[in-house]
Amino acid sequence: MYPGLIKGDIMIVQSHILSKALDAAMSSGADFADIFLEDTYSSQLSILNSRPEQAIVGQLYGAGIRLFFGHEIIYVTTNDLSETGLVKAALRAAQSRDGGAGKKTLPLLQVSFDSVHTYGEKPWEMNRDRKFQWLNSIDQHARARSSSVTQVEAGLNEKFQKIQIANSRGLMAYDERAYSRLRMQTFVDNNGLKESSSEDEGHMGTSEIYDQIQLKELAEKAVDCAMMLTTADYAPAGEMPVVIDNGFGGVIFHEASGHGLETTSIAKEASVFCGKLGQKIAHESVTAIDDGTIENGWGSLNIDDEGNKTQKTVLIENGVLKSYIVDEMGSRQTGHEITGSGRRQSYKYAPASRMRNTYIAAGNDSFEEMIRDVDYGLYAKKMGGGSVNPGTGDFNFQVGEAYIIRNGRIEEPVKGACLIGRGIDTLGKITKVSKDLKLARGMCGSVSGSIPAAVGQPQILVSSLMVGGRAK
Amino acid sequence: MDTIKLNFQKISEQAHHDGAKVEMLLTGGENLSIGFQKRKLHSFESTQAQMAGLRVILGANQGYAYTENLSSESLLRTYNEALMNAKTVHNDEDFQIPLQGPSGATQLNQEMSHLFSSEEIPMDKKMEIARNLEAKCLDLDQRVQSVPYSGLAETVSSKRILNSEGLDQQFKQSYFSGYAYALAKEGESSKMDGEGFFVRTFKEINVDKVAQEGVQKAISRLGAQTLATGNYPVVICREQFPTVLNMISSYFSAKELHEGKSLFEGKLGQSIASEKFQLSDDPFRSDGRIVRPFDDEGAPSQKTVLVENGVLKSFLTNLEYSKKMQMAHTAHASRSPASSLGIAPTNLILAQGEKTLAELLASYPKVVYLTEFSGGLHAGFKESTGDFSLPAEGFLYENGKCLGAIDRFVISGNVLTLLSDIEQLGNEYNQPGSSMICPDVLVKSCSFAGA
Numbered sequence: 003m004y005p006g007l008i009k010g011d012i013m014i015v016q017s018h019i020l021s022k023a024l025d026a027a028m029s030s031g032a033d034f035a036d037i038f039l040e041d042t043y044s045s046q047l048s049i050l051n052s053r054p055e056q057a058i059v060g061q062l063y064g065a066g067i068r069l070f071f072g073h074e075i076i077y078v079t080t081n082d083l084s085e086t087g088l089v090k091a092a093l094r095a096a097q098s099r100d101g102g103a104g105k106k107t108l109p110l111l112q113v114s115f116d117s118v119h120t121y122g123e124k125p126w127e128m129n130r131d132r133k134f135q136w137l138n139s140i141d142q143h144a145r146a147r148s149s150s151v152t153q154v155e156a157g158l159n160e161k162f163q164k165i166q167i168a169n170s171r172g173l174m175a176y177d178e179r180a181y182s183r184l185r186m187q188t189f190v191d192n193n194g195l196k197e198s199s200s201e202d203e204g205h206m207g208t209s210e211i212y213d214q215i216q217l218k219e220l221a222e223k224a225v226d227c228a229m230m231l232t233t234a235d236y237a238p239a240g241e242m243p244v245v246i247d248n249g250f251g252g253v254i255f256h257e258a259s260g261h262g263l264e265t266t267s268i269a270k271e272a273s274v275f276c277g278k279l280g281q282k283i284a285h286e287s288v289t290a291i292d293d294g295t296i297e298n299g300w301g302s303l304n305i306d307d308e309g310n311k312t313q314k315t316v317l318i319e320n321g322v323l324k325s326y327i328v329d330e331m332g333s334r335q336t337g338h339e340i341t342g343s344g345r346r347q348s349y350k351y352a353p354a355s356r357m358r359n360t361y362i363a364a365g366n367d368s369f370e371e372m373i374r375d376v377d378y379g380l381y382a383k384k385m386g387g388g389s390v391n392p393g394t395g396d397f398n399f400q401v402g403e404a405y406i407i408r409n410g411r412i413e414e415p416v417k418g419a420c421l422i423g424r425g426i427d428t429l430g431k432i433t434k435v436s437k438d439l440k441l442a443r444g445m446c447g448s449v450s451g452s453i454p455a456a457v458g459q460p461q462i463l464v465s466s467l468m469v470g471g472r473a474k
Numbered sequence: 475m476d477t478i479k480l481n482f483q484k485i486s487e488q489a490h491h492d493g494a495k496v497e498m499l500l501t502g503g504e505n506l507s508i509g510f511q512k513r514k515l516h517s518f519e520s521t522q523a524q525m526a527g528l529r530v531i532l533g534a535n536q537g538y539a540y541t542e543n544l545s546s547e548s549l550l551r552t553y554n555e556a557l558m559n560a561k562t563v564h565n566d567e568d569f570q571i572p573l574q575g576p577s578g579a580t581q582l583n584q585e586m587s588h589l590f591s592s593e594e595i596p597m598d599k600k601m602e603i604a605r606n607l608e609a610k611c612l613d614l615d616q617r618v619q620s621v622p623y624s625g626l627a628e629t630v631s632s633k634r635i636l637n638s639e640g641l642d643q644q645f646k647q648s649y650f651s652g653y654a655y656a657l658a659k660e661g662e663s664s665k666m667d668g669e670g671f672f673v674r675t676f677k678e679i680n681v682d683k684v685a686q687e688g689v690q691k692a693i694s695r696l697g698a699q700t701l702a703t704g705n706y707p708v709v710i711c712r713e714q715f716p717t718v719l720n721m722i723s724s725y726f727s728a729k730e731l732h733e734g735k736s737l738f739e740g741k742l743g744q745s746i747a748s749e750k751f752q753l754s755d756d757p758f759r760s761d762g763r764i765v766r767p768f769d770d771e772g773a774p775s776q777k778t779v780l781v782e783n784g785v786l787k788s789f790l791t792n793l794e795y796s797k798k799m800q801m802a803h804t805a806h807a808s809r810s811p812a813s814s815l816g817i818a819p820t821n822l823i824l825a826q827g828e829k830t831l832a833e834l835l836a837s838y839p840k841v842v843y844l845t846e847f848s849g850g851l852h853a854g855f856k857e858s859t860g861d862f863s864l865p866a867e868g869f870l871y872e873n874g875k876c877l878g879a880i881d882r883f884v885i886s887g888n889v890l891t892l893l894s895d896i897e898q899l900g901n902e903y904n905q906p907g908s909s910m911i912c913p914d915v916l917v918k919s920c921s922f923a924g925a
Contacts, residue, residue: 044812047562050733056814057559060540061552064523073514079521081542098518098597130562153734189735189858198858237863239703239884239923270511272622272657272666350521391848393622393657393666396882398865400854418863420854420884470863470884470923 012176013166014039015065017110019085020168023067024107026092028170031101032069032076034330035092036169038307039065039083040349045125048157049137052145056157057130066349067092071101073335077352108172115305119298121180122210125160133158136184136212143221144188150232151225152196153189158182160209167309175309181300181454182209183443188224192232199228199402204443206454207298227384227403230415237404237419237471243379244421244467245372245407250385250442252361252457254464255290257390257397258425263292263317263325264343264355265332266449267393274395274426275323283323284429287365290318292327294342294358300443300456301358308344308353315341317360318429329355347451354450361458365435369461372434374410380419380469381405381412395425420470434463478634479642481546485528485553486638492557495531495573497637498549499770499811500524508604509625513612515601517625527811530556534569537562540811572793574772576640582767582774588674589647589765590630595676600626603679607654610685611668617658617693622666624654626679635772643772647765649674651907654684658692665698667691667846672763672907691845695867698879701924707838708885708920709831711868712900716910717847719753719822721855721862721889726755726780726788727806727817728795737860737890738786746786747893752825753781755790755806761906762821770815771807778804780822784894790817819909826913827899834900834916836874842922843876844868844885860889883924892917 020037027035042062048055065083069076076098080091137156144154161181168174183204190197201224203215246254259275267273275283284290294303294312303312308330316324326336329344332355345356373381381404388399401419405412441458475483482498489496502524509517526549527540537559541552604626611621629651634644655668669688673679710718722737730736738746757766757775768774771793779787791799792807795817808818835841848865855862863886870877900914 053565054563056538057562058538058540058812058814059555059559060527060538060812061542061548063542073511073516075517075519077517077519077521079523081522081524081544094520098520130558134562196859198856236886267622270622271620274664350523352517352519386854389848391666394664396848398848398854400863418861418886420863420865420886422848422865422882422884468882468884468924470865470886472863472886472921472923 013112014041014164015083015088015166017112017168017174019088020174021107021110022085023088023092024168024170026089027067027069027096028107029093029104030096030099031103031105032071032096033105034070034170035068035107036167036308037065037067037088038349039166040163042161042163042348043126045160046157047130047133047137048155049134049141050155052141054134062348064349065091066352067095068352069095070331070334071099074099075331075352079350107170110168110174111172112174112176117304118295119206119302119304122208124208125162128209133209136217140186140217140221143218144225147222147225148190148229150190150192150229151188152191154186156186158184158209165307169309173309175305177304179206180208181206182211184212186221186224188228190225190228190232192229195232197228197231199224199231202443204300205298206300206302231417234415234417237380237416237469239469239471241466241468243376244464244469245376245379245381246385246462246464247383248436248438248459248461249440250444250457251382251462252442252459253385253388253399253444254428255362255459256357256360256446256457257388257399258395258423258428259290260357260360261390261448262395262425264327264357265329265336265338266354268326269332269335272393278323281323282321283426284318284321285432286321287435288318288321288429288432289316289363290361291315291363292317292343292357292360296359299359299441300454303358306342306344307346310340310342310344312342312358327355327357329353345450345453347453351450354448356448356450356453357446357455359441359456359458361439361441362435362460362462364437364439364460367434367436369436369438372436372461372463373407373412375463376407377409379407381407382419382421390425397425398422416471418471422468422470428464428467431465431467432462433465436460436462479636481549482636484546485549488550488553489530489638493532494557494560495638496553497529497573497635499527499809500634501632501811503629503631505627505629507625507627508600510605510608513609525811526552527809528553528556529815530560531571531573532560534565534567534571535560535563536571538814569798572797573637573639574641574793583643583645586645586765586767591648591675593676600628603652603681606681607652607684610681611654611656611689614685614689615658615693617660617696618656618689619659620657621654622657623668626650626652635770637772641772643768645767650676650679652679652684654688656689656692658696660696663696663698665692665695667695671905695879695881698867698881701842701870701880701883701922703924704922705919706840706842706922708842708844708917709834710915710917711843711845712902712904712912712914714844714847715824715912715915716908718889718892719824719910719912723819723822724857726790726819728789728791728799728801729817731789732795732799735858741786742789744786745784746890747781747784748896749784750827750899751781751784751893751896754779754823755819755821756823757820759821759823759911762911763907763909764820766820769805769807770809773803773805773807776805790819792817822910824912826901826903828901829898831900831902831914832874834898834914835871837898837916839873841871842868843871862886862889883922886921886923892920895919
């Protein structure tokens with residue numbers, strides 16, 4: 003398997019060129035400069051109407067040069083990775099600000115490290131027909147499951163990102179990151195009642211995993227969920243206890259707390275978690291972690307987009323706030339130690355402190371007991387997307403599949419449920435946490451673009467949460 | 475002949491040899507953005523980008539590839555990738571995907587030349603605007619705790635389309651945009667809100683207006699109460715009605731219709747909304763965000779009436795779906811170099827009515843004035859059914875008088891029912907610079923889930 007050892011001699015641009023560009027960047031008195039280079043191959047294949055619909059491949063190729071003058075950030079990008087192009091872009095950055103005499107950069111020394119992640123065939127090496135076979139099989143399994151299926155869309159997105167980072171402190175590093183995600187959506191028409199449902203699979207890695215994954219189960223799960231929704235009534239409205247399932251249910255923590263713990267929000271004093279380190283901010287059953295080190299994990303890294311080794315960061319331990327999510331500038335602004343969390347979608351964005359694989363750790367409760375304890379409430383089995391205002395902590399997210407809990411039993415399905423709340427309030431109301439931790443894939447959008455980030459949790463009981471359904 | 479044209483000619487020759495047709499979409503842009511925090515410069519970003527997207531057509535099949543490396547070798551390699559993709563997408567249909575010919579948008583291109591300004595604005599003036607966007611918000615009211623998001627951006631973007639039928643069109647535009655979002659706090663209540671702008675010339679920027687309106691929005695929402703669950707008439711404010719138009723915009727696409735995903739299937743010539751609802755698409759509208767002489771296949775822009783007196787009049791098409799669906803060609807091809815060809819509206823214009831906002835709010839004894847869809851469409855809209863369930867905020871009105879701010883409620887329903895329940899439209903449009911130009915809209919009744 004590949005890559006194993008990331009050797010210190012692989013690079014996109016030679017170090018002597020980067021040294022010249024860094025010297026140019028530091029020529030007007032910046033106290034730090036770095037260059038992020040990227041050469042990324044992307045492929046998107048999709049099927050529709052039981053036949054290949056779309057095939058796009060492409061290359062991103064560019065560099066972002068960043069300068070710090072104290073707490074000021076200067077950022078420029080270029081597609082010209084020649085010596086002339088990089089030096090010109092670095093001078094454009096330097097000349098935007100007069101910070102005094104030029105400063106020296108340290109000689110670049112490339113670091114070697116063992117990659118935590120292993121990859122198989124690179125996306126451009128694998129035959130496109132093989133990829134379409136996976137997608138076609140999903141279509142066939144979905145249509146075989148029910149004659150009510152009217153349409154199946156399935157797609158495979160792959161990305162292979164080569165990055166190189168050099169900075170004025172003498173660090174130089176190279177890494178490779180592969181991502182593969184297969185998604186499907188099925189549409190059904192059950193005697194005039196139309197619905198749809200989606201499923202996905204994937205990991206940080208390459209696509210050979212789909213030979214092992216039961217694509218039949220994936221397709222059938224989507225069809226069954228869509229069919230179930232055609233018979234579901236609308237969710238009730240009001241405050242009630244909510245049991246949120248494991249896996250993607252973790253989006254509640256991601257939205258309700260995670261974004262507010264990023265120094266991007268903390269430094270702006272735009273977070274309800276400002277000044278709360280060491281304080282109890284959640285129920286004692288809650289321990290939360292942001293971990294960049296999980297092998298082939300969806301939001302994992304070796305080094306972050308600032309060249310710092312990524313870490314496993316305990317954010318909340320038994321309800322007490324232990325750490326923020328900290329990048330280089332966040333560390334300068336807040337004084338907290340870097341957590342290896344500087345991330346960006348591509349060289350087109352300056353990095354920011356961002357989540358990696360963020361989850362609530364396993365607890366001691368059982369799912370069955372959780373349900374048994376609820377007289378009337380909602381079991382949110384499959385979460386949809388959500389959003390948060392970090393300044394106020396107000397969050398909202400959609401529930402794709404939900405059931406009424408009545409007298410300690412899971413009963414009829416309901417649709418159209420939406421959960422809304424406020425971060426800190428909700429953390430205090432997580433009263434039970436099960437033993438069964440699961441992680442799931444998501445794409446997280448914020449100031450530095452859209453990045454792969456995993457969310458996760460065991461099943462949890464929130465003693466009271468606003469459920470937006472329909473007024474009867 | 476310029477290098478791009480020369481390189482494209484080589485690709486065209488190769489395509490001819492391969493029995494293929496080819497199109498190249500080339501985009502370029504320069505963006506400067508400046509942001510202040512705590513009255514100090516915080517970020518200064520200057521980005522330059524270019525990308526070429528190649529579309530290769532082999533009969534009924536098309537393949538795509540893109541690159542940011544515009545060298546001759548890279549473009550030829552990208553063409554070969556696109557050709558391989560076109561061969562991968564097997565389609566047995568006896569259909570020839572068309573390409574736009576060279577006749578077209580040159581005249582329109584000249585008419586829109588004013589959208590690009592070569593005026594050089596000194597850097598200190600841009601800095602001053604960016605600084606004031608934050609500072610004026612901080613100075614306006616003591617309840618403003620911070621301005622977490624503010625900034626000025628100057629953008630120049632260009633688009634060029636060449637194809638093997640001999641088409642070569644290009645278009646360049648420039649604009650300034652900015653925003654200021656203030657975090658206001660009073661007691662235990664905190665709210666963040668703000669205002670933005672989009673203008674073609676620097677002198678149109680009005681920082682005082684942006685700051686005043688943004689701060690006013692944040693402060694007016696402090697101390698919000700929850701809303702009692704029930705059905706209420708609602709006025710959706712003109713700045714937020716675009717969220718509703720966003721829900722239905724893809725239903726007008728002939729591609730979505732062909733794929734069986736449009737809820738307007740079989741509704742051409744039929745009523746889909748209240749008779750007060752008049753919707754058109756206008757790529758020439760100067761106060762709209764998307765003004766363009768040609769679409770992303772190079773076809774000359776045109777205005778399209780979509781809904782008249784509530785009756786569906788037209789779908790939006792590009793060349794391929796106009797031919798496939800035997801519908802009029804409306805020139806709404808849309809793509810970026812890194813995406814496949816689709817169909818999208820330009821500026822959607824919802825015709826205004828005659829009522830003032832105050833009159834709309836006094837239409838019923840109790841009215842919800844909805845001023846914010848808190849999560850946009852990110853959470854809560856299902857395109858396949860039209861059902862929505864969206865967190866929102868606003869104000870409760872009784873007999874035309876404001877009782878106070880309300881939050882933490884969810885408005886839900888079906889978007890087609892909402893369109894049919896529109897009773898009145900306001901007589902003022904939202905701020906210029908949106909691609910959806912809307913008045914305030916009164917809807918007879920919607921379901922609200924609150925406390």
